[in-house]
Amino acid sequence: MSIKPAQTQKRILVTGSLGQIGTELVSRLRKAYGPENVIASDIKKPSKNHFSIDGPFEYGDVTNIDTLAQLIVKHNIDTVFHLATVLSALGEKMPDVALKVNATGIQNVLELSKSHKFQVIAPSTIAAFGPQTPKEQTPDITVQRPTTIYGVTKVYTELLGEYYQKRFGVDFRSLRLPGIISSEALPGGGTTDYAIEIFYEALTKGQYTYLSEVPENRLSQRTYNITAMSFTPKELADSIRKVKMPRFSISYNPDFRQKIADTWPKSIDDSIARRDWKWRPDYALDEMVKDMFEKLEPKVK
Numbered sequence: 001m002s003i004k005p006a007q008t009q010k011r012i013l014v015t016g017s018l019g020q021i022g023t024e025l026v027s028r029l030r031k032a033y034g035p036e037n038v039i040a041s042d043i044k045k046p047s048k049n050h051f052s053i054d055g056p057f058e059y060g061d062v063t064n065i066d067t068l069a070q071l072i073v074k075h076n077i078d079t080v081f082h083l084a085t086v087l088s089a090l091g092e093k094m095p096d097v098a099l100k101v102n103a104t105g106i107q108n109v110l111e112l113s114k115s116h117k118f119q120v121i122a123p124s125t126i127a128a129f130g131p132q133t134p135k136e137q138t139p140d141i142t143v144q145r146p147t148t149i150y151g152v153t154k155v156y157t158e159l160l161g162e163y164y165q166k167r168f169g170v171d172f173r174s175l176r177l178p179g180i181i182s183s184e185a186l187p188g189g190g191t192t193d194y195a196i197e198i199f200y201e202a203l204t205k206g207q208y209t210y211l212s213e214v215p216e217n218r219l220s221q222r223t224y225n226i227t228a229m230s231f232t233p234k235e236l237a238d239s240i241r242k243v244k245m246p247r248f249s250i251s252y253n254p255d256f257r258q259k260i261a262d263t264w265p266k267s268i269d270d271s272i273a274r275r276d277w278k279w280r281p282d283y284a285l286d287e288m289v290k291d292m293f294e295k296l297e298p299k300v301k
């Protein structure tokens with residue numbers, strides 16, 4: 001099922017829009033809903049290259065509920081893509097900041113959604129799982145005892161969102177994303193960049209089932225596992241050799257991020273997303289590698 005987003009008129013706010021997902025998602029949303037209907041926000045200034053489609057940009061600090069409320073009211077927002085997050089590796093370097101941005105951020109967004117009635121889409125992550133979680137084919141509902149502050153705040157995001165949905169009727173939705181590889185923005189403090197996920201797929205293929213557009217009665221839950229592919233660094237290197245560079249060589253130099261990654265699942269069961277809203281990844285490893293080369297080659301040459 002592919003839902004055409006342009007069928008619905010929306011007023012969207014994207015927090016953390018200068019990050020890895022935001023940079024590409026904003027352009028995609030502007031294409032679908034009209035540039036003037038997608039308000040990008042962040043605490044930094046955008047560069048000329050940040051979004052491929054121009055539109056409104058506002059200062060937006062998610063830890064400050066008043067700033068957020070002003071944006072919601074001023075722009076008559078009905079949907080918030082809440083992307084502002086400190087990722088796993090950076091979070092371990094500054095847990096206090098991660099706690100503030102990640103926990104206070106979602107708390108503020110949800111609190112405002114109660115009174116201003118807007119839909120909240122907030123990504124979660126495989127980092128919301130931990131060492132006691134089953135490693136293979138990890139289901140949606142399972143043990144969640146993460147060991148990073150990022151993971152802890154993402155469990156909080158999931159549970160708080162689900163609480164607000166049940167208690168106050170807030171239309172909260174979340175996807176547990178694996179690692180992300182993007183061609184537009186450099187990764188921003190994550191542990192793994194070894195996966196292509198739904199936003200990237202959407203942005204590069206221009207076709208994607210918008211979780212935010214799925215009718216509520218199709219959702220049997222609010223937080224969904226999704227996955228496109230799982231691979232090791234060696235398998236990625238093998239694919240690079242196969243697709244593009246036969247002589248490509250790789251050396252391994254694991255740092256503290258390896259220890260974080262070791263606590264996360266190796267493969268994810270996304271059968272409920274496939275069943276409920278027909279989630280289907282279009283890319284496998286070789287296609288992703290090919291696509292990355294096509295996108296990045298003109299930039300690095």
Ligand code: AKB
Pocket residue numbers: 087088089124125126127150177178179180189190191192193
């Ligand atoms: C990270 O590595 O922190 C993120 C994630 C897996 O959520 N990419």
